[in-house]
Amino acid sequence: MQEVESAATVPRTGRRRSEALPAFFFLLPNIAGFLLFTLVPIIAAFALSLYDWPLISEPKFIGFGNYIRLFAKDPLFGQVIWNTLVYVVFYVAANLVVSLALAVWLSQEIRGIKIFRAIFFLPVLVPPVAISLIWQWIYAPGNGLINALLAVFGLQGPNWLGDTHWAMASLILMSVWQLFGYNMLIFIAGIKGIPQALYESASIDGAGGWARFWWITVPMLSPSIFFAMVMTLITSFQTFDQVFVLTNGGPGSATEILGLYVYNNAFLWFRMGYGAAVAVIMFLFILAVTILQMRLQRKWVHYETA
């Protein structure tokens, strides 16, 4: 990004003066909305998290009361954090592995390959509500697709979504199926940008398929992998639709994750301040993980300086 920018903004004679006035007018419509509907709400959320506000009565300032209550007195919150971390770690890992593997496979240029890419990407754009309903039926005990197939082999499947041992895994499996196609497309584009000569000379040196993948594809693709990992982590912390429809946090609180817990607090139990505090903690998690990634990237992300 740095490089592109400097190339595009090289000072040229005659155009050195500031263009602040036109910039102001070009930015105005977007910035006005951005301030009002993004920046102000963000700041307001932090302020709100310091209040006790059960919508029907007046807000009362309680300092860090909500946070203290979350960590010291809310037995559910620890579980919600744990669930969220389990979901995020397994979902992101599985998403990246599957999307990378399929990208390597589908980056070959053969006839009709675009149709297959389209098939794997298809669920990404479909409404998550519909996806979750379909999978609820796939996971249904008794006659759902999976258990009906297992029954053919004389096996009795569990109640996938109603069993605390299986509900989270079922949620993760569905999410991966639905969304890996996005990263897959990013990786395919990245792989196609890797110079073919690298693979050819590696082959001459006797490198097998696995070695070429590990020593050429992965390092050359590392900027894309980094980008995909950061974005997938950010979005997975916020997961709401899928869990709201598929399990609504259940059974018990086995799949209650942060995204749902914010909604339940603020809009089911009308605890505005408390819900805002949960949302702020969610943001802090995302911030911490993103900063950590930025730090770690120096160790493994390989930027081409050509």
Added chain:
Amino acid sequence: MMTVNYAALCVSGFLMLVPFLWMAATSLKADNEVLSMPLRLIGSRIAFENYPRAWNYFPFARFILNDLFVSAAGTVLALITSSLSAYAFARLRFRGKDKLFFAYLATLMVPQQVVVIPMFLMMKQLGWVNTYWALIIPWAFTAFGTFLLRQFYMTIPYDLDEAAVIDGCSHFGIYWRIILPLVRTGLAALGVFTFIGYWNSLLWPLIITNQQSLYTLPIGLQMYHGQYGTQWNLLMAASTITVLPTMIIYLIAQRHIVQGITLSGIAGR
């Protein structure tokens, strides 16, 4: 070798599509055959009547029109505002540009859940609860749109602007007559992403509407689920109705979507 490759592709592609096939198959089963065992993909007769039944139980036409209106209005607004601001970030020189752009990017990290609670209170103040305004306006000024279009603008050579300046063209003229026609793919990509984002959105419409006359399709489907419980054939018919429009959009705009994702991915560098 090639045959094995294709066979493997076909098998995996088929597995990928199984949930949608299962949806379609179930939606055409008669009531008494949905739960019948052993498993059969197609029942003894094809129950097309499930579709009118599902369609008429809820005002689905209304939901679709609502969703269409909200998504289209939001998309147009987002395209206008982001294409203008992206021009400032990609083409103009002003103080604090990098800092401002960084602030935009940083908000991409902020979860929607942080924003919706204050936004709901704000909408209450404005008297916008249960209005189209509330469904459309708040999400039309995204940092993502500015960011994505800036990436597209950066690919256009500067010489074009300079030539236009020499010809006496204003900045608005450059934006309108040179940049915009050259980033049609970028606009199309952002348009599709924004449209789908609105179309699929659940959390915000759930918070801000409680009148059936304002429901969008995801809310409608969710309500349908609540009422029809586990009448799977009707539920799958309703799901098919919900799924089809996005699939059609995808088929039409596939090329733009792929390019949009590719360019936002490269932007990570």
